[in-house]
Amino acid sequence: MSRDARWTALLDLLADRGRLEVEEAATELNVSTATIRRDLDQLAEQQMLTRTRGGAVAHGVSYELPLRYRTARHASQKQRIARAAAALVAAGEVVGLTGGTTTTEVARALALRPDIAADPAPGSLRQPALTVVTNALNIATELAIRPQIKIVVTGGVARPQSYELTGPLAGGVLREITLDIAVLGIDAIDPEQGAYAHHEDEASINRLLAERARRVVVAADSSKVGRRAFARICDIGLVDTLVTDEDIASEAVARFSDAGVTVTTV
Template structure:
């Protein structure tokens, strides 16, 4: 089943966009000059220097005399603090639609890490009688002060790129509970690969969440549809609903529907 809903065009935060543009220029082994960056980004050299200093502090690049080069640690995953600005309004609309799938009254929800899942948590924050289990520090901090919610945080080792607690302690928490719905963020979802992420430990943790949920809802903006990354979190047979947007590849969505997943598409 495919449903289409109206959503305004998404915009993003300028500074995060600039930082993402800088990282995109710095492929492994690449060096870029300050002059190239100011020309490409259309900002002053002082602005670029501030951005480079921030990115270096986060370990994402190394500043050089007159520019920057890629960090020795090659990253395939954009840090969550920068991902937050990408497709922001689309993610908010996806989140609102996903939140509508949660029944009213007492109910339990598990929420994985990710920027779109964090938006779902924000929408659910005003709901009464919800128990929310999460391994995402950013999500827990966003909703923990709400007296109407019971917020359960897993243990585990915190990943610096996603601020998710992963590993045996987190898996044991998910293995010890049962929830009505799991809201799963993903780096890729496809008919061939299922729901995938960049990190194998994160994948095992999220699979424990999936296995103890009566229903699994994947939230993913259109850029994730058809994409396959390193580690599988869930087979499509374990996914009940995908909520995405109209930038997603329609042919891939058709294949996902054919695999038995209900697909809800919000329009951008």
């Protein structure tokens, strides 16, 4: 197992459990305790966890894994969810994409759709097949090489954990535009309380994206359903569709339906 794979696994275990012992992690990952101690020390130096005697703990309620270490979590579910969410976007629409691993997969799925990726007919006026508005630097970078897609990037201050632009500059741009559809990446969603993010600045910008859109789609794997995080993005009444995986509980589907949210499982 590579170092990056171990770090991803360690942070994943820590996010799920809140506390991790060296011996426990060594057994789970089938490596030596010396390797785990070294990994935990290096992760602590990067302020991604807090070392304790014999292990490590998460930083607290707003604990957030950097995007590069979240990519492998629930990867197959996220790709299925992304394709289903991308299918809800019509060619020619203006779509808002927040940052996150699932929305990054949505961007990739949109770029590969035949009706969007196709070159225009010879002699026709070149119009963008899709307009994407995003505050995510990684999404903008991936889509910028696609001539069929017009990219609009908000201003703002970049957060290294998520590559998202936040703050007044980002908000100023979003208040001047309208969107056909917004696809939100979230950290938690509750059928009564709404959608959440770990960081308040991200929640604020995501809320603006949702408010500027005629339709709001939340793309999230089922591990985020029925939970809450530090900062609320929006009330559940603003969400039109939740795209998630088949592991969502039937009771949760019923509660979302009662709240007026269409649940699509893949």
